Amino acid sequence: MPMSEKQIESLIRKHIPDSKVIIEDLKGDGDHYSAVVISKSFLGKTRIEQHKMVYDAFKGKMGNELHALKLTTKME
Amino acid sequence: MTEDKKIDVSESIKNEIKSNNVVLFMKGTPVFPMCGFSAAVVNILSELKVKYSSVNVLDSDEMREGIKTFSNWPTIPQLYIKEEFIGGCDIIKEMYDSGELKELFNTRGIEINLS
Numbered sequence: 303m304p305m306s307e308k309q310i311e312s313l314i315r316k317h318i319p320d321s322k323v324i325i326e327d328l329k330g331d332g333d334h335y336s337a338v339v340i341s342k343s344f345l346g347k348t349r350i351e352q353h354k355m356v357y358d359a360f361k362g363k364m365g366n367e368l369h370a371l372k373l374t375t376k377m378e
Numbered sequence: 379m380t381e382d383k384k385i386d387v388s389e390s391i392k393n394e395i396k397s398n399n400v401v402l403f404m405k406g407t408p409v410f411p412m413c414g415f416s417a418a419v420v421n422i423l424s425e426l427k428v429k430y431s432s433v434n435v436l437d438s439d440e441m442r443e444g445i446k447t448f449s450n451w452p453t454i455p456q457l458y459i460k461e462e463f464i465g466g467c468d469i470i471k472e473m474y475d476s477g478e479l480k481e482l483f484n485t486r487g488i489e490i491n492l493s
Contacts, residue, residue, distance in 0.1 A: 349469050350451075357452050364452040370415070373468045 304332035305368050310360075317359030318343055328372065336372035344377050387444030395458045399488050400430035403445045404455040408432055415467040416455045422474045427491035428483060460486050 307325045314323050314337070321341035328334040337356070344352045352375040357364045364371065395401050400423070406412030408420045423430055435442040435454050442454070449456050449463045457464045459482065464470065473479040483490045 349472070350463070350465055353465070353469065354450070360452075362452075365446070365454075374472070 305363070306332065307335065310335060310337065310368070310371070313359045314339055314356060318355060328370075334370040334372075335368075336374075338374045338376065340376045340378060342377060344375055349375070387438075387440045388448050390441075391445060391448050394431065394433060395461045398431040399460055399486070400428055401458040402430055402432045402455055403435055403441075403458075404432055405434070405436050407434055412436060413454070415453070418467050419455045419457060419470050422470060422479070425474075426480065426483065428488060459483070459488065 307327060311323045311325055315321055318339065318341050320343060321339050323340075324338040326336045328336055339356050344355070347355070353373055356373055356375065360368055402408075402416075402419060402423065404411060404413075404416035404419065406416055408424075411417035411420050420432075433441065433445075435445060445454070445456060446452055451463065451466060453466050455467055455470075457466075457470055464482070465473070470479065473482065480490060
């Protein structure tokens with residue numbers, strides 16, 4: 303089952319509470335999204351660590367239920 | 379997947395990244411990428427004219443799951459430079475756009491050729 307924009311946003315915000323999340327459904331198919339995640343908690347972390355923090359929010363759904371997420375992380 | 383197979387695949391990943399400076403784990407091949415994200419990284423590496431080896435994770439389920447466990451990263455493609463995991467498609471694109479990727483190849487002593 304594909305995930306909705308709301309589900310994605312709420313999972314990320316639950317995992318990274320101070321985050322601002324901007325989601326876009328790239329193809330309108332509920333399967334290919336882009337997400338910009340802005341959080342001060344990324345400070346001092348490498349890009350890999352930042353992306354892992356976001357992926358962790360999906361607890362294994364990433365790459366399975368959530369097929370494609372184009373991810374950008376920012377500190378502000 | 380049995381424990382034995384898990385060990386096998388992590389050994390073969392280690393061998394692959396040890397024997398090649400640049401390794402791309404991808405869906406499909408550089409000539410026929412089977413996924414847009416893999417194709418995007420292939421394009422960047424061809425732009426930079428860097429020599430790399432590629433592993434088609436669609437050839438085996440063990441490799442497809444094994445590389446995710448090995449890198450602790452949930453998606454494909456995955457780029458390794460000198461045995462170090464650099465990132466997936468989004469990170470590689472960002473690093474290419476900012477010039478960091480070129481810089482990284484330079485500092486690791488890997489030849490690239492910008493025409």
